[in-house]
Amino acid sequence: xxxxxxxxxxxxxxxxxxxxxxxxxxxxxxxxxxxxxxxxxxxxxxxxxxxxxxxxxxxxxxxxxxxxxxxxxxxxxxxxxxxxxxxxxxxxxxxxxxxxxxxxxxxxxxxxxxxxxxxxxxx
Numbered sequence: 274x275x276x277x278x279x280x281x282x283x284x285x286x287x288x289x290x291x292x293x294x295x296x297x298x299x300x301x302x303x304x305x306x307x308x309x310x311x312x313x314x315x316x317x318x319x320x321x322x323x324x325x326x327x328x329x330x331x332x333x334x335x336x337x338x339x340x341x342x343x344x345x346x347x348x349x350x351x352x353x354x355x356x357x358x359x360x361x362x363x364x365x366x367x368x369x370x371x372x373x374x375x376x377x378x379x380x381x382x383x384x385x386x387x388x389x390x391x392x393x394x395x396x
Contacts, residue, residue, distance in 0.1 A: 274385070275299040275300065275301065275385040276297070276298045276385065277369050277371065277385055278295070278388075279293060279294065279295050279367060279368065279369050279387045279389055279390040280294045280296070280390055281294050282367060282390030282392045282393075283391075283392070283393070284393045284394075285359055285393070285394055285395070286394070287360055287361055287394055287396050288358055289359050289394070290355070290356060290357045290359065291356050291359065291392060292355050293309070293353065293354040293367055293369075293390060293392075295307060295309070295351060295354075295369030296349070296350065297351065297352070297371075303373055304326050304371050304372070304373065305372040305373060305374070305375070306323050306325040306371075306377070307323065307324060307345070307370070308320065308321075308324075308370055308372050308377065308383055309343065309352075309368070309369050310370065310383075311366065312365055312368070312389075313362075313364060313366075316365075318368070318380055319334065320379075321333070321337055321354070322334065322337065322341055322343040322354060323372060323377045323378075324352060328345050331343055332377050334378075336362075340356065340359075341356050341357070342354070342355040342357075352369060354367070356392070359394045360394060362394075363392060363394050364393050364394050366392075367389060367391075368388075368389045369386075369387050371383060
């Protein structure tokens with residue numbers, strides 16, 4: 274069992290930055306990586322980024338490529354999502370989850386979802 278807790282959300286103006294954290298605890302066996310997804314009101318949950326357990330594989334959604342950076346700190350069992358040049362369309366609840374199978378962009382490949390952290394970008 275793995276437990277994930279997100280933090281770092283907030284309200285920021287367009288063009289601003291936030292760093293989200295995803296703290297993990299529990300058994301890591303069977304974990305392929307950790308991913309970030311987001312869900313805006315009235316929309317489906319969408320893939321944002323993922324990083325492999327070893328940190329040697331990273332993937333971004335096209336909508337955040339070049340603005341968001343995912344990273345990990347193994348000593349702290351934490352995955353980060355640095356979000357720069359935020360846009361109003363980035364407003365959503367952001368979730369992290371454990372990837373246990375592939376493909377990496379499919380929410381069905383993930384379990385142990387956190388409760389999410391709200392990110393609001395004002396124009």
